[in-house]
Amino acid sequence: MKKNACLLVVSALLSFTAVTAQTKPAIVPEPVSIVEGKGAFIVNDHTALIIPRSAGLDGYIREWIGDIAGLNLQVKTAVASGEQAIRLVLDPALPEPVHDEGYRLSVTAQEINVKARKTAGLFYGLQTLRQLLLLSPEQEHQYRVPAMEVVDYPRFKWRGLMLDVSRHFFPKEFVKKYIDDMARYKFNVFHWHLTDDQGWRIEIKALPRLTEVGAWRVPRTGQWWSFDPPGANEKPSYGGYYSQQDIKDIIAYAAERNITIVPEIDVPGHSLAAIAAYPYLSATGYIYPVNPGSKFYNIDDNTLNPADERVYSFLDKVFTEVAALFPGAYIHIGGDECTKLFWQRSAMVQDFMKQQGIKTEHGLQSYFIKRVEKILKKKGKKLIGWDEILEGGLAPEATVMSWRGTQGGIEAAKQGHQVILTPNNNVYLDLYQGDPLLESDTYSMLRLKTSYQWSPVPQGVDEALVLGGQGNLWTESVPGGRHAEYMTWPRSLALAEVFWSPQNKQNWTRFQQKLEPQFNVLDAAGIRYSRAAFDVLATAKHDGEKQLLVSLGTDIDSLDIYYTLDNTNPDTAAARYNGTPIIIPKSCFQLRAQSFQKGRAIGQLLIAPRETLEKRAP
Template identity: 40%
Template structure:
């Protein structure tokens, strides 16, 4: 880390001078003028001046020989942002110059601190360290306007004085390159983007159940076997990074003052490793590289001494490639059922006096920790490493299940990183994690004493890629990553969402210039559907949720957005059809489309009762959703599905009057990675009086239980027309996940969206 000085005692006169500068001089700033700059993350102290500096081809760039790499970087990037070819000036020019200066007396409190002084005659960047200058250079880039024409030869930079430094020394992004593989060029591009917004840690998730992405020469099968998985269509998917490619990435990151922290998962999330070397498992192989998302029960066997030799050899090679102070060892989501059943694990527990499997996990983590520390490094683990006896004192805890893990760690004297999923998991769509929610996050947990707060290193965002191939990452990450940047850098007293949003509006053109295919700030469209019983038609009203987007829609049996039109007024739906709406921003479609499949059938709007209770998190609009005429989508969280866990579904529909019916049915959902299965069978009964029911028939499931795809299926029966008022449907669930499933023995889900009659 470049920011270890954050945790030192700074009781020097130089610090006192710096504090006086920022507390006495800088508060007298011109607030109205300050709005002229749109820097993200927001600098902590700004004074706007009068006038501007004119950057042109005649502007020089002055720096000493020691700053040669930084100076060259500045000149190259200025050419990228302005198309101006500036020159290095050896002489100390007084005017029309950008001056880089190292000052050994500048702010000993924080090595990333810098000052930026833009006057009408020159721009002076000053810091105590190279990294401080680099951070200031990023601010300068954002002060320079994006070119408005190809031949623009002058760029106006507003006069201002900025003194700035980060709140936290750990400002990171965790990128999962396992579930979907990312190219080396893509990884380097993201490191560049991180640096631009003053992040300083790239957490590289390299191993998991679904793949092994790092070459280990001592164990070639890790990449020969573990790097590849068979997809549902039979195709082989995967990839890995060679040692040379890793060194290339690490060197590039170093040039951008970003530390690369590798993550090698253990003792769980290791299915790809066990597929390569099954002798390290608790049960006999063979194993396959994971093809499903979720948690696998097969984990490393600490009862075999050879398992530790295997992992230590891997970590030795990893540490030879990554010079970072920290090595992330995972430690999360470890099912311990195999440890309970393995004789060697139980014997080890007896020998070591370990009372339970949680303590066995602590033994595992501590042993790996001591090995890593013997090489002069430190471990990071997800907050599960606190379970049992926890890690030794040098272990760093990354808290992802809320902030409780961070609180416990800091109170126990462990350094901690805040990465709670509800605020920082950008793999969630903006529908579920909005920009303002991300911005509202304070990485400093409330309730810590000043001494305990010293153990909070900072925060990082996570991009898990189960549902995010490389080409989708930009739209998921941006603009929300900018909110994370400000959470990590800017003091809370300077944060304001309205102000941030104004600055963000200016950033969008900059992101476009950087080639970032950014996405949405929040769910793009809200809608209301109203059913008119007399006309037997639906009315759909759409509402954009943010400025700058327009709405398009289309209808039909198999509609596509290529045939869409602009939404201007509520749309009337008078028959069974599919309605699709999507937001358009800056000439391109963005965000998830709203897809509503309408069914005008004879059970629409009927009374319905269900004997079982649905889960509150999958409540749709109550049991009335089963006869609302709107079908569920492939997203089981869309608010159109009712979810029942570990039970059957027994529902009765009262159509209020007898009707001629020749078909009845119900729609169900399967996504085995989410523990949702089709019913084994669906029974249908019919009645005229609600007391005596005739058995209409049973539909048995023909969807393969192991099919990994998301599947929606109507279970329906056709018969000779008869007069019916009441319909009873009994869907038989499987109860618990089958033995082959990663959640074997856990309660399985049944999801239903509609009961219909025609």
């Protein structure tokens, strides 16, 4: 975001009185401890920044603190007596409870002091300070940061978001912006879903057809899975990929923001883009196009052939280059939703199973995953897979990412494996976040409140085995960057707090109070977000007399809902919803409802046809 644009947004913030009315800073994620003091520190263009050279932050401090808040702060190594400054201090001996990612932030009338054991801690302290600046505007180019003492450190090591770039390709600059947005809220893992049935997005120099063929498909718009398959002479012109230089740039960009990138190469299922490039990889050997979003499961063979040694040679080449590019400890290999139909139909595969003494196709997938783990270990990497890798027997040192609820994580932890919790009912960011009548087309539902009110540690699981949690943005129904942001925020604000803050500091009522101030922070950063939590959601059922009953609600507490049944738009003179299900007369054409806060409409107008409500009723 350009500096002049930031200044316009920040100036607009000055008129927003709700921020300054907060008695407690609306920081997300909630710090471990905040002790409020007296007075405030005034930040303006005369404020100096004192940065230790060993921290390596000099080149980025203007972006993180200065330009983003519309300030021209001077970076110095020392200040004169009485000169006000923001001072960053690296102190390896900083006492407990702060650890390597933690920090102490002290604000007095004379100085802002950020202390940390390591640069990561200073970075997170700066993110808190950035929020405090935008939450406390006084006038243009001047901010009044309340005096306080903050002690802060994360609950979990793994605080991730996943972006699927296979279903739709997202340019390098957007990926960088997504990483910036993550860093603002102290996420530290970017899970990059680089390959799937609809596109191969990473350059592999030893296998050029992966991007020459696998990165492109025929263009389609509309509803995912309803698209027509490719025509006989149709040109695959939609897609793209990241060159290895692109990937190096993004990795370096993420590292500057204390984010590790975990690449995912999804195998043995979800491999149609690779098979389109190299047909010998599947058991059928058929020539398939890259899938554009049409129905193909159990029609086209999208699984690698675990009985063919050429597949393992192919994977060795892929993972050799992937491992060399990504410095992190982990590579994600997918392992999910692998159809066994084509293995069952293949004489070659069935003969191989008999030779190896493998009794089931689940056992065959386990054989495959264990082979892949050996390939990764030779390259100094650890394997992560979705919870299906448990089927048939877990690879010896695998980490399980549990997405089909928490059971996979529980089972893996019982076997002594580390786990990352990503249950679809709590963290799948591609789901509806409000009433489908008000939202873009997708499936199922994940409300903001549901994302906030869960724990990444299932009951009975040793927390020491839980690395953390992750939000996942699958992009079948997310064709571009602005919608990706809309689906990510503010549910990822909730997840940031779930992953960082102590459980006893997570409070839904308090989090709701922080939303509006944080929306202004998002506005200043140019991030698109959803306000669906303020919108009315209609649910329906039939009573014993087959009357249609409709219940109305919002995620945000203490909102008033007004509704009409006569096709007019409601205002505060309309019927107020009192929590009792509404009987919808048979003659009623549609229900209209809207949420209000202190007499002012705050949510979108919901127009729900009776026909739609009937379909929702069991």
